Amino acid sequence: MSLLEIKDLHATVGDREILKGISLTVDAGEVHAIMGPNGSGKSTLAQVLAGRELYAVTGGQVLYQGQDLLAMSPEDRARAGIFLAFQYPVEIPGVSNMYFLKAALNAIRKQQGMEELDAFDFLNMVREKMTLLDMDQALLNRPVNTGFSGGEKKRNEIFQMAVLEPKLAILDETDSGLDIDALKLVAHGVNALRGPERSMIVVTHYQRLLNYIVPDYVHVLAEGRIVKSGGKELALELEESGYAGLGIADEEEAVGKV
Amino acid sequence: MSESTQTIETFANQEYKWGFVTDIEADAIPRGLSEDVVRLISAKKHEPEWLLEWRLKAYRHWLTMKEPTWANVHYPPIDYQDIIYYSSPKAKKDGPKSLEEVDPELLKTYAKLGIPLKEQELLAGVAVDAVFDSVSVATTFKAKLNAMGIIFGSFSEAVQEHPDLVRQYLGSVVPTSDNFFAALNSAVFSDGSFCYVPKGVRCPMELSTYFRINAKDTGQFERTLIVADEGAYVSYLEGCTAPMRDTNQLHAAVVELVALDNAQIKYSTVQNWYPGDKEGKGGIYNFVTKRGACRGVNSKISWTQVETGSAITWKYPSCLLIGDNSVGEFYSVALTNNYQQADTGTKMIHIGKNTTSTIVSKGISAGHGQNTYRGGVKILKSAAGARNYSQCDSMLLGDKCGAHTFPYLEVKNTSSQVEHEASTSKIGEDQIFYCRQRGISTEDAVSMIVHGFCKEVFRELPMEFAVEAQKLLGVSLEGSVG
Ligand SMILES: Nc1ncnc2c1ncn2[C@@H]1O[C@H](COP(=O)(O)OP(=O)(O)OP(=O)(O)O)[C@@H](O)[C@H]1O
Ligand SMILES: [Mg+2]
Numbered sequence: 001m002s003l004l005e006i007k008d009l010h011a012t013v014g015d016r017e018i019l020k021g022i023s024l025t026v027d028a029g030e031v032h033a034i035m036g037p038n039g040s041g042k043s044t045l046a047q048v049l050a051g052r053e054l055y056a057v058t059g060g061q062v063l064y065q066g067q068d069l070l071a072m073s074p075e076d077r078a079r080a081g082i083f084l085a086f087q088y089p090v091e092i093p094g095v096s097n098m099y100f101l102k103a104a105l106n107a108i109r110k111q112q113g114m115e116e117l118d119a120f121d122f123l124n125m126v127r128e129k130m131t132l133l134d135m136d137q138a139l140l141n142r143p144v145n146t147g148f149s150g151g152e153k154k155r156n157e158i159f160q161m162a163v164l165e166p167k168l169a170i171l172d173e174t175d176s177g178l179d180i181d182a183l184k185l186v187a188h189g190v191n192a193l194r195g196p197e198r199s200m201i202v203v204t205h206y207q208r209l210l211n212y213i214v215p216d217y218v219h220v221l222a223e224g225r226i227v228k229s230g231g232k233e234l235a236l237e238l239e240e241s242g243y244a245g246l247g248i249a250d251e252e253e254a255v256g257k258v
Numbered sequence: 259m260s261e262s263t264q265t266i267e268t269f270a271n272q273e274y275k276w277g278f279v280t281d282i283e284a285d286a287i288p289r290g291l292s293e294d295v296v297r298l299i300s301a302k303k304h305e306p307e308w309l310l311e312w313r314l315k316a317y318r319h320w321l322t323m324k325e326p327t328w329a330n331v332h333y334p335p336i337d338y339q340d341i342i343y344y345s346s347p348k349a350k351k352d353g354p355k356s357l358e359e360v361d362p363e364l365l366k367t368y369a370k371l372g373i374p375l376k377e378q379e380l381l382a383g384v385a386v387d388a389v390f391d392s393v394s395v396a397t398t399f400k401a402k403l404n405a406m407g408i409i410f411g412s413f414s415e416a417v418q419e420h421p422d423l424v425r426q427y428l429g430s431v432v433p434t435s436d437n438f439f440a441a442l443n444s445a446v447f448s449d450g451s452f453c454y455v456p457k458g459v460r461c462p463m464e465l466s467t468y469f470r471i472n473a474k475d476t477g478q479f480e481r482t483l484i485v486a487d488e489g490a491y492v493s494y495l496e497g498c499t500a501p502m503r504d505t506n507q508l509h510a511a512v513v514e515l516v517a518l519d520n521a522q523i524k525y526s527t528v529q530n531w532y533p534g535d536k537e538g539k540g541g542i543y544n545f546v547t548k549r550g551a552c553r554g555v556n557s558k559i560s561w562t563q564v565e566t567g568s569a570i571t572w573k574y575p576s577c578l579l580i581g582d583n584s585v586g587e588f589y590s591v592a593l594t595n596n597y598q599q600a601d602t603g604t605k606m607i608h609i610g611k612n613t614t615s616t617i618v619s620k621g622i623s624a625g626h627g628q629n630t631y632r633g634g635v636k637i638l639k640s641a642a643g644a645r646n647y648s649q650c651d652s653m654l655l656g657d658k659c660g661a662h663t664f665p666y667l668e669v670k671n672t673s674s675q676v677e678h679e680a681s682t683s684k685i686g687e688d689q690i691f692y693c694r695q696r697g698i699s700t701e702d703a704v705s706m707i708v709h710g711f712c713k714e715v716f717r718e719l720p721m722e723f724a725v726e727a728q729k730l731l732g733v734s735l736e737g738s739v740g
Contacts, residue, residue: 050691051694054687073694074691075694075698075700077695078696078697083695084695086692086695089692090686090689090691091689092706093683093710094707094709094710094712095706095707095709095710099706100693100696100706101696103696104693104696104697104698107696107697107698108697160696164696
C-alpha cells in the first residue's frame with residue numbers, strides 16, 4: 001500500500017477549476033519534487049491535501065495510508081502525520097511560538113495515544129531540533145511568526161516540522177526568500193529528517209534546492225495537470241530550457257488563455 | 259463566502275452555566291419607585307437620618323434627570339415603576355450574624371457558583387463578601403482582617419458600625435447628581451461592600467465580593483466604597499452572575515475608590531451577568547458607575563476588567579488623578595457575542611503634576627455583538643508633566659459584529675505627553691487553518707488566538723482570577739466557531 005495515492009483530483013475555487021485531474025502516488029520514504037509555472041496550482045494542491053475548505057474538491061479521490069483523506073478534517077490529517085510548510089506562514093500575535101508548538105505536539109501525541117509532554121520535557125525535546133536548524137531561543141519565545149523576516153518564517157516552518165515529525169511533509173516553496181546559508185541549513189534539516197518512514201512533497205521553482213534535497217521524482221504541473229514526470233534529471237532539463245522547452249505556455253500566455 | 263468564514267459566523271451558543279434559580283423565600287417590597295419606597299428601604303436597614311436625607315436628595319435630583327442616550331447601545335425604554343427595588347432572602351432575625359445562620363439554600367447556591375463561603379475551604383486566601391439580590395449574606399475571614407484594622411464587610415453593616423467613615427467618603431467620588439444611574443443608585447441602593455484599609459497596612463489577601471441576582475424583576479443597586487489610607491494597599495475582586503430569565507434585569511451599581519498618599523488600590527472585575535439567549539432575549543442591563551480618586555501623592559488606582567456577560571454593558575471605570583505623581587490604570591477585555599452590546603472604556607482626568615495614566619482596551623466582538631470603546635483623557639492646566647498612553651485594539655470574529663472606538667482627548671498644557679494606538683483585526687480563516695494544520699482543533703485555535711490578543715490584560719489580573727477569566731472567555735466563545 002502506498003502512503004499517498006491521488007487519483008484524478010479536481011478542485012475549484014469559486015467557479016474556477018484549478019486542479020484539473022491530478023494523479024500522483026507517493027510511497028513511504030520517497031521525495032517528490034513538484035515544479036511548474038506561477039499559478040499552475042502547486043499551492044492549491046498542497047492546501048487541498050491539507051484540507052483547506054477554501055477549495056472545493058469536485059472530483060477524484062485521495063487515499064492516505066489506505067484511508068479516504070478527503071473525508072478527514074484538517075486537524076485529523078495533521079494528527080495522522082500530514083504536515084504542510086506554508087508558502088506564506090501565518091502570524092498569530094500574542095501566542096508564543098513555544099506555546100503554539102507545544103499545543104500542536106500534544107494534540108498529535110494525544111491522538112496517537114502517547115502521553116502529553118509538560119513544559120519541561122517539551123523544552124528538552126525541542127532543544128536538539130533548535131540546534132539542528134540553528135534556531136535562536138529568542139525566536140521561540142516570540143509570538144508565532146509575528147514580525148519574523150521572510151527567511152525566519154520559512155526556517156520556523158521547518159523547525160516545526162522537525163518537532164512534529166510527520167509521515168508526509170509537504171513543503172511549499174520553503175526555499176523562496178532564503179539566503180544561501182539559510183537554504184543550506186534548511187536543506188540540512190530536511191535531509192536529517194529523511195528516512196524510510198517519511199515521505200516528502202517538495203514544491204519549488206529552483207533546481208538549486210534540489211541540489212541539496214535530491215528528489216526521487218520530479219513532476220511538472222501546468223494549468224492544473226501534471227504534464228511531465230521524471231527523475232531528478234528533469235529538474236536540470238527545466239533549468240536549461242525553461243517550461244517553454246517542454247511546450248508549456250509561460251505565465252503570461254497561461255493567464256491570457258483564462 | 260467560503261465555508262470557513264461561515265463556520266466562524268455560526269453560533270451555537272454554549273449554555274450559560276450559572277442560570278439556575280435558587281428557591282428561597284424573599285422579603286420583597288412592592289414594585290415601583292417613590293419617596294415612600296426610598297424611606298422604606300432606609301427604614302428596613304435602620305439607617306441614620308443623614309443617610310435617609312442623602313437618599314432623598316438623590317431621588318429628588320433623579321426625578322429631574324433624563325436617561326442618557328449618548329452611548330452606542332440600543333434597548334427598549336425601561337419602566338422604572340415596574341422594578342422591585344428591594345428583595346432579600348428571608349432570614350430568621352434581621353440578618354445572618356455568622357455563617358451558621360446563613361440559609362443552607364444560599365450556601366448551596368454559592369457552592370454551585372464555585373465560591374465556597376466556609377472558611378476552611380478558603381485556605382487559598384481570598385476573603386469573600388457575597389451579595390444575594392439586595393443584601394450581603396456573609397463575609398468570610400472577617401476576624402483575621404479585623405485584627406489588622408481592616409474593615410471589610412457589607413455596606414449596611416458599615417453604616418451601623420462605622421458611620422463616620424461612611425459619611426466622610428460616601429458620594430465623595432461619585433456625587434449623587436453625577437449621572438442618571440448613579441442618582442438612581444444613590445436613592446435606592448440596598449447593600450454592597452465596604453472596605454477600609456488603615457494607614458500603612460498592606461492587605462494580605464485578595465478581597466472579593468460576589469454579586470448574585472436571584473429574584474425575578476428585581477433591580478440590583480449595590481454600592482461599593484473602598485478607602486485605602488496613607489501607604490495602604492488592597493487588591494479587590496468583584497464577580498457576578500444571575501439566573502437565566504427572558505426579561506431584562508437592571509443592575510445599576512456605583513463603586514467609589516479613594517486612595518490617599520502613597521496608597522494603592524487594585525480593583526479587578528470578572529463580570530459574567532447573564533448575557534441573554536442567542537436571539538438576544540433576556541439578560542442583564544449593566545449600567546454601572548465606577549470611579550476612583552487618587553487623592554494623595556504617589557497614589558495609584560488600577561482597574562482591570564473582564565466583561566463577558568450582560569445584555570448591555572455601559573461602564574467607564576475612571577480615575578481622578580489629583581495627587582502629584584499619582585497613577586491611573588485601566589486594563590479591559592470586553593467580549594460581546596450573539597446580540598450583546600457593550601459601550602465601555604475609561605476616563606482619566608489629570609489634575610496633579612506628573613500624573614500618569616495607562617489605558618489598554620481589548621474588545622472582542624462575535625456573532626451580532628457590538629463593542630464600543632469610549633475613552634476620555636483630560637489633562638488640566640495644573641497637570642504639568644502629565645503622561646498618558648492609550649492602546650485600543652478590537653478583534654472581530656465573523657462579519658455581522660461591530661467594533662467602534664471613540665477616543666476623546668483634551669490637553670490643556672504643553673508639558674504633557676499623550677500617545678494613542680489603535681488597531682482592528684479579524685480572526686482570519688488563515689490563522690485558524692494554520693492552527694488546524696498543526697493538529698489544533700478549531701475551538702482551541704480560537705481560544706488561543708483570543709487569549710493571545712488579551713494577554714496584556716490577563717497579565718494584570720491576580721493569578722487565580724486570571725485562570726478563571728481565561729476559562730470564562732473560553733466558555734463565552736464556545737460554539738462561536740465550527
Ligand atoms: N483563494 C483563491 N481565490 C481565487 N483564486 C485562487 C485562490 N487560490 C488560488 N487561486 C488561483 O488559482 C491559481 C493557482 O494558484 P496556486 O497558488 O495554486 O499557484 P502556484 O502554482 O502555487 O503558484 P506560485 O508558483 O506563484 O506559488 C492561480 O491562478 C490563483 O490565482
Ligand atoms: Mg504557490
